[in-house]
Amino acid sequence: MVTKKILINIIVCTLIAIVSELIFIPSAEAMTQESFQWTGATGYSVRGTFSYDENATTKIISEQGYGKTDNLQSLIVTFYHPSGKPIHQYKNVVNGESQGNYFEFNLDTNTQQLFGNIDLGGEQSGDIFLKGTIDRQLSLIAIESSGKEHILDHSLSYQGIVFKIKGKKSN
DSSP states (O other): OHHHHHHHHHHHHHHHHHHHHHHTOOOOEEEEEEEEEEEOTTSOEEEEEEEEETTTOOSEEEEESSEEOSSEEEEEEEEEOTTSOEEEEEEEEETTEEOOSSOEEEEETTTTEEOSEEEEEOOSTTOEEEEEETTTEEEEEEEOTTSOEEEEEEESOOOOEEEEEEEEEOO
C-alpha cells in the first residue's frame, strides 16, 4: 500500500513538472533565414544560407573576422563543382560566432542584397573560399597544400539572393 502511494506521488510530481515546463516555455524569437547563390564563369557555384534575429538586427548587417557576431546567428556556405557535385561546405557562423579570421559578410536587409566585400568559406590548406566585391568581381579561390592560392573561377556578376524564408525559431 505504501509503495502504491509512493508510485502515485512520483507520477503526479512528474506530470506537474512536465505541465509546468510546457506552460513556462520561453517565447520564440522571430528569425529570418535567407539564401543566396553565385555562379562563376566556368560553372562552379556557391550557395549560402544564413539566419539572423529580425527583431535585434539593424537595416545593415556587416560582420568581419573571428568571434562573436553582431547580428548573424548562422551562415553555411556550400561550394559546387560545375557538374553540380558538392565539393566543400563550411559553417562560417555557428550560434552567433564567426569561425574564420578572414570572414567578411555585408547584407542590406531592406533590399535583401549582399553588398561590398565578402570572404566566405575555408582558410586552411586544401580549402576553398569565395572572395571579392559584390557587383565588381568575385573569385572562387583554392588553397594548395603549399599555402599558395589559385583562382578556380570568377565572375563579374552576382545573382543575388534567390529566395527568402521567414520563420520562427525557439531560443
